[in-house]
Amino acid sequence: MAHGKSMPRLSATSSRGAFFVFLISIVVVVDGCVLMKLNDFEPISVEKRTALADVIISGTVLRVLRHQRSWDSTYPADVLVADVYKGYELFDNATSLSEDEIQAEYRSYYPHVYRIDRFGDQRLCWADVVPGKNYVFYLTTNPSPRDLEMASDGEEVVDMSTMMTKEGIKLEASHDAVSGASIEYDVNTEENILNILGWRPWASWSSCTKECGAGHQTRRRVCVRDVPNACEGDAKQKRQCNTFDCSDVKDMKKILHLDDFPPGVRRAPSRWTAYRITHQARTLRVPTSEIYGKSFPHQFAVLLTVKPKVTLRKNRGDPYALLFTDAGGNIQFGIKLAKTPSVVYSQLDGTLKELNFTDYVLDRSWHYMAFSVNKHTVTLIADCKQVFTLNIERSDRATIDATGTASIGGGYRAVNSAYFEGDIDQLVLTNDSSTAEFQCLPQERRFPDLLDIASTAPPSSSVNGMDTSFDIDLVYDNLFDPFLFMDTETTTSMPMDTVFPSFSEPDITENGLHEASGSLTKPPTMPSTTRRITKK
Structure with missing residues (x-):
């Protein structure tokens, strides 16, 4: 409707028609989205x-x-x-x-x-x-x-x-x-x-250059457009990893003598630092006393970099990536990698309980899993970004039996136990549960946690009444x-x-x-599992 022009005289009927035209014009000018929605308008792709x-x-x-x-x-x-x-x-x-x-x-x-x-x-x-x-x-x-x-x-x-x-x-x-x-x-x-x-x-992150003491990893991606310099951004990225202190770090790959290549163990074809464990390896065992002597820590962390094998064959049992049993062969604590990761532990009454991290699904790719085991909780930091915490029921003085056995695979008397199959690049144990936070750094997220x-x-x-739930x-x-x-x-x-x-x-x-002015009112806070990393 043109502004500033005189309108001709209209009859009553014409006036009513013009009035409706005027209303439609208002809808188009003031609330144009309404008309588009009435015509089943869909946003462009x-x-x-x-x-x-x-x-x-x-x-x-x-x-x-x-x-x-x-x-x-x-x-x-x-x-x-x-x-x-x-x-x-x-x-x-x-x-x-x-x-x-x-x-x-x-x-x-x-x-x-x-x-x-x-x-x-x-x-x-x-x-x-x-x-x-x-x-x-x-x-x-x-x-x-x-x-x-x-x-x-x-x-x-x-x-x-x-x-x-x-x-x-x-x-x-x-x-x-x-x-x-x-x-x-x-x-x-x-x-x-x-x-x-x-x-x-992006391809998977490479192996960390150090098992502890701050190493680095890289990953790459490919531009498939034929025009030179058509893709904007970086084709290679680099990040820090394993930034925790090296004191009291137990490399289970060495303790279990994987570098001696026992039957069923060989180099992983994609990573020279990783080992491929096949079904011929069965169970790889070592006395728990070889890890911490006579006293196993009450709180600890387990860091895993693993690519599990996904098999369609049934009745393979429970594939433990790490398992601790007592002197009698009874399970005390284990990390099981099936369709989803889970923690199996002995409760106060001696019965076994399994905690499943069902929101994290494993596939045939490299996964970074850091387990932080505390007095009454176990936390999984998955792929250095997703954090899951579950409660565990155990005595404040409960510890793993140092006279027992540590293994990859099943224990002697483990019910439905089975062997583990897959590639292991990192299997580290520390007596500081907070070490789990530093498998990959930094752990700050580029977006705020939606829970807050x-x-x-x-x-x-x-x-205008949109659903913002x-x-x-x-x-x-x-x-x-x-x-x-x-x-x-x-x-x-x-x-x-x-x-x-x-x-x-x-x-x-x-x-x-x-x-x-629509501003945010809550000052920024960091999640409890995140530490601020600054340049030196």
Whole structure:
């Protein structure tokens, strides 16, 4: 409907018709998404979004500034950037917030906090974002890439630096689709985007260069696009591993004499430091006294790097990667690797109990498993990122019988015991249960733990009644790999000393919107199993 033009006189019937046309125009202009939804409008696919966006990143919204709305009712948001998938050059020329511009409780994340413009109410076809949530953002820039490439005289291309302000280029939400500038992060979406951009999945991490005392690992991925330099990002990554002290570390591979290659044991073909254990090995045993003498620690840690063999044959029994039995052959403690890992232990009354970590499924790939055994709990840190804790019932003075046997495979009198089959690269025992935290470092997560996010809905004016309830099943889908050491100079990934917060979404009322500005209210806290690692 054109503004500023006089309307002709209409009859009563025509007036009613014009009135309805006017209402439809209002719907289109003010609430365009409603009309699209009535016509069964569907957002464009991730593939098209990825192709259309100039910059694609993932990150966590720290706060939204709804009181700073622009003429089109959009607002900016402060985002803690976790990763860049597309548009590295553009992103590198964007300026992060200064320390003074970041809320005091989040200034330790400088310079990785960016202010991104043009978020808004979904009723107006903008992408709305919520503090404390993790998103994939589809962005453009101001000046746009087209502006940066335009010719100054029709022939020469303008240098990017001449088009930027002293603050650099600005990042803006790219609204190529209705509410399509952001989607909530999950691992599958990230993998899909990387696949579209030409990257194949990362290979497994290599063996750690040291069994203790801080080694390193690398992994690689392949770009399958034919165009040179078509894939943005690093093809190789590097991280620290086994950063715990070497004192009192028991290497069970050596204690069990795997390096002597007993029957059924040979080198693993993919790793020269790993051993392949076949069914011919049966059970590999050693007296427990050879590990800790006459006194076995009450609390300890077991670190495993293993690729178990998955077999379809039944009645193979219980494949123990590590098992302790007493002098009579009765099971005291064991780590069993079947479809899922489990811990078997002797309870106060002498009966056996099995604790299954059912949320962690094993397959024929390399797995990092660190078990922390304490007085009344056992914690599994799986693949250096997922943490599971279960309660155990045992005496405060209960210890493993030093006169018994330690083995890979079943015990002498173990019920339904069987041999272990698979590749073992690391099998380490320590008398410090906290060692489990340092199998792979750093263990900080690039996204906050969703368990710490409140399910309080944001102001109704901003989400228009959307379902913002918290889904516990998404907790482990929203955990990234640990932070990575990068060995290239062009990386945009987070440095080693970056620790991401846990968040609590603010309880904001409509009246208190301007005062709160949608900011987070809970200072960042670290999970109890995570330690901050800083550069020296």
